[in-house]
Amino acid sequence: xxxxxxxxxxxxxxxxxxxxxxxxxxxxxxxxxxxxxxxxxxxxxxxxxxxxxxxxxxxxxxxxxxxxxxxxxxxxxxxxxxxxxx
Amino acid sequence: xxxxxxxxxxxxxxxxxxxxxxxxxxxxxxxxxxxxxxxxxxxxxxxxxxxxxxxxxxxxxxxxxxxxxxxxxxxxxxxxxxxxxxxxxxxxxxxxxxxxxxxxxxxxxxxxxxxxxxxxxxxxxxxxxxxxxxxxxxxxxxxxxxxxxxxxxxxxxxxxxxxxxxxxxxxxxxxxxxxxxxxxxxxxxxxxxxxxxxxxxxxxxxxxxxxxxxxxxxxxxxxxxxxxxxxxxxxxxxxxxxxxxxxxxxxxxxxxxxxxxxxxxxxxxxxxxxxxxxxxxxxxxxxxxxxxxxxxxxxxxxxxxxxxxxxxxxxxxxxxxxxxxxxxxxxxxxxxxxxxxxxxxxxxxxxxxxxxxxxxxxxxxxxxxxxxxxxxxxxxxxxxxxxxxxxxxxxxxxxxxxxxxxxxxxxxxxxxxxxxxxxxxxxxxxxxxxxxxxxxxxxxxxxxxxxxxxxxxxxxxxxxxxxxxxxxxxxxxxxxxxxxxxxxxxxxxxxxxxxxxxxxxxxxxxxxxxxxxxxxxxxxxxxxxxxxxxxxxxxxxxxxxxxxxxxxxxxxxxxxxxxxxxxxxxxxxxxxxxxxxxxxxxxxxxxxxxxxxx
Numbered sequence: 078x079x080x081x082x083x084x085x086x087x088x089x090x091x092x093x094x095x096x097x098x099x100x101x102x103x104x105x106x107x108x109x110x111x112x113x114x115x116x117x118x119x120x121x122x123x124x125x126x127x128x129x130x131x132x133x134x135x136x137x138x139x140x141x142x143x144x145x146x147x148x149x150x151x152x153x154x155x156x157x158x159x160x161x162x163x
Numbered sequence: 164x165x166x167x168x169x170x171x172x173x174x175x176x177x178x179x180x181x182x183x184x185x186x187x188x189x190x191x192x193x194x195x196x197x198x199x200x201x202x203x204x205x206x207x208x209x210x211x212x213x214x215x216x217x218x219x220x221x222x223x224x225x226x227x228x229x230x231x232x233x234x235x236x237x238x239x240x241x242x243x244x245x246x247x248x249x250x251x252x253x254x255x256x257x258x259x260x261x262x263x264x265x266x267x268x269x270x271x272x273x274x275x276x277x278x279x280x281x282x283x284x285x286x287x288x289x290x291x292x293x294x295x296x297x298x299x300x301x302x303x304x305x306x307x308x309x310x311x312x313x314x315x316x317x318x319x320x321x322x323x324x325x326x327x328x329x330x331x332x333x334x335x336x337x338x339x340x341x342x343x344x345x346x347x348x349x350x351x352x353x354x355x356x357x358x359x360x361x362x363x364x365x366x367x368x369x370x371x372x373x374x375x376x377x378x379x380x381x382x383x384x385x386x387x388x389x390x391x392x393x394x395x396x397x398x399x400x401x402x403x404x405x406x407x408x409x410x411x412x413x414x415x416x417x418x419x420x421x422x423x424x425x426x427x428x429x430x431x432x433x434x435x436x437x438x439x440x441x442x443x444x445x446x447x448x449x450x451x452x453x454x455x456x457x458x459x460x461x462x463x464x465x466x467x468x469x470x471x472x473x474x475x476x477x478x479x480x481x482x483x484x485x486x487x488x489x490x491x492x493x494x495x496x497x498x499x500x501x502x503x504x505x506x507x508x509x510x511x512x513x514x515x516x517x518x519x520x521x522x523x524x525x526x527x528x529x530x531x532x533x534x535x536x537x538x539x540x541x542x543x544x545x546x547x548x549x550x551x552x553x554x555x556x557x558x559x560x561x562x563x564x565x566x567x568x569x570x571x572x573x574x575x576x577x578x579x580x581x582x583x584x585x586x587x588x589x590x591x592x593x594x595x596x597x598x599x600x601x602x603x604x605x606x607x608x609x610x611x612x613x614x615x616x617x618x619x620x621x622x623x624x625x626x627x628x629x630x631x632x633x634x635x636x637x638x639x640x641x642x643x644x645x646x647x648x649x650x651x652x653x654x655x656x657x658x659x660x661x662x663x664x665x666x667x668x669x670x671x672x673x674x675x676x677x678x679x680x681x682x683x684x685x686x687x688x689x690x691x692x693x694x695x696x697x698x699x700x701x702x703x704x705x706x707x708x709x710x711x712x713x714x715x716x717x718x719x720x721x722x723x724x725x726x727x728x729x730x731x732x733x734x735x736x737x738x739x740x741x742x743x744x745x746x747x748x749x750x751x752x753x754x755x756x757x758x759x760x761x
Contacts, residue, residue, distance in 0.1 A: 107423075134373075
């Protein structure tokens with residue numbers, strides 16, 4: 078049985094993860110892929126202008142990584158607080 | 164063997180496979196029917212979600228959108244993938260913990276209100292029908308182009324297949340068929356992409372090939388000198404008077420709003436949310452969102468490469484070439500009206516450039532013998548009024564970038580057949596997922612919970628099957644008699660989902676204080692605002708549908724973003740002004756946050 082404090086600590090930690098990961102989510106798509114795309118385009122990686130690359134591939138790849146990281150973090154958190162399922 | 168024979172063989176085999184799976188996975192209980200008994204492994208659920216998500220439009224139109232919009236096209240790529248991050252972190256695990264069958268059911272219980280539930284049912288049905296009509300049409304179109312049967316016959320064949328496995332297997336049948344359909348569609352998408360990438364750049368991975376330099380073989384094929392493919396295409400487009408391919412031209416604010424509306428809309432679409440009810444555990448629901456996005460991203464990161472290669476090849480093989488020497492794919496697809504040339508300057512050569520060659524969609528002319536009317540050089544002739552002040556002479560439908568891709572790349576006939584099977588898999592899998600939402604909304608949310616609460620599970624299962632059957636019929640009807648506004652209402656589906664479901668589900672999970680009054684007021688204000696804006700610009704006053712008249716420069720496609728913000732604000736303010744939710748509801752909400760009772 079967890080105490081009220083422990084339950085709140087679990088939830089606060091989850092919220093922290095979400096805020097951090099969604100900030101990255103926002104940065105790679107809305108900042109790098111849209112708002113700052115023209116500035117980043119001055120940097121070229123092979124044939125890719127960087128802003129263009131973020132918009133058409135980089136953001137999408139980052140999204141996949143973000144979910145993978147969240148899954149891993151939450152599985153650990155569940156175990157630490159003993160709320161994991163069998 | 165010819166293309167047609169190959170297509171019949173491959174399409175026939177895939178259909179036999181789907182039917183086989185349906186028989187094997189027949190639903191025996193309502194649990195099977197609504198949520199596949201919650202036994203679906205997260206990787207398989209990821210594949211099924213991928214197939215559910217990627218519709219005929221993703222498969223056929225995405226690459227073409229990118230080819231003609233350039234960087235602006237990536238708002239669709241980001242918008243249709245980013246929603247999964249929101250799903251994984253803000254919705255899927257908590258709704259899985261909730262552990263019931265439908266989205267309206269969650270809304271009804273969380274907001275202790277039958278009204279909220281009925282509003283949610285109506286939204287779910289409307290969004291799903293809008294979508295499913297387009298899928299059925301897509302099935303018909305693929306049939307008519309590749310198998311040379313009448314569009315309506317195609318719709319009927321598609322209906323029969325979906326009817327069989329959706330009615331028999333429910334969610335269980337649908338899920339396992341979708342897994343098979345994902346495999347078919349991704350193979351069909353990747354094979355031509357890999358071939359083309361290799362042809363132009365010598366690199367078989369399209370995602371890398373797009374940023375690479377042209378190989379020597381590629382230079383010979385395109386009659387270009389050495390250099391990066393994207394820079395070449397930028398230059399070619401500028402020379403033709405078009406904006407550079409890798410630059411955006413749409414206003415940033417609109418791209419921003421559209422991307423956000425698509426992301427949030429994705430996370431609020433009922434047929435996607437219910438996929439996460441099918442996993443065994445909460446942790447599987449999170450993982451499942453990750454797998455789904457991985458499988459989707461494989462196609463979505465390939466699409467820009469396909470679009471770019473096809474665009475390059477299209478310009479190089481048509482622009483300033485005389486029609487009589489046009490490649491064979493041009494002449495094959497001309498017959499479908501997807502690509503048409505009008506010789507405005509009378510030089511017998513095809514010129515490509517900015518602007519439309521003529522008004523509207525091509526209207527092909529038939530001779531009395533039933534053949535297509537041909538012009539001086541043997542080209543297909545259209546009845547449309549020519550626009551004289553543009554240099555462009557070529558009409559090209561964006562769908563051709565995927566449909567004709569294998570022929571453009573001179574790939575063997577079986578690859579063409581595979582693309583047909585892939586397009587059908589994409590359309591059928593999405594249609595089936597949507598039909599299930601409609602069926603469960605009718606049988607579970609309306610029949611069981613509103614009208615006949617005392618019916619047995621057996622009866623409910625029968626009603627669910629009948630509802631699925633009726634939904635297939637309705638979808639088929641709209642497929643054969645498409646309402647003229649199907650294209651316009653797609654913006655509706657995302658805008659509505661973004662401005663109605665998403666805010667109240669997220670607040671419902673993350674803020675115990677959200678009240679019934681707040682949620683209903685929020686949903687209504689979000690929907691009414693979004694719907695009014697779209698209806699005004701799309702139907703009442705389409706002439707004003709341009710950036711000068713839009714609010715904050717946001718187009719109807721992106722207005723769901725504002726609708727969502729309104730919903731968030733209204734829900735919050737009204738919740739603070741009304742009595743807090745009953746203790747048992749607050750208790751339930753807190754419980755959603757922990758995978759196991761703590």
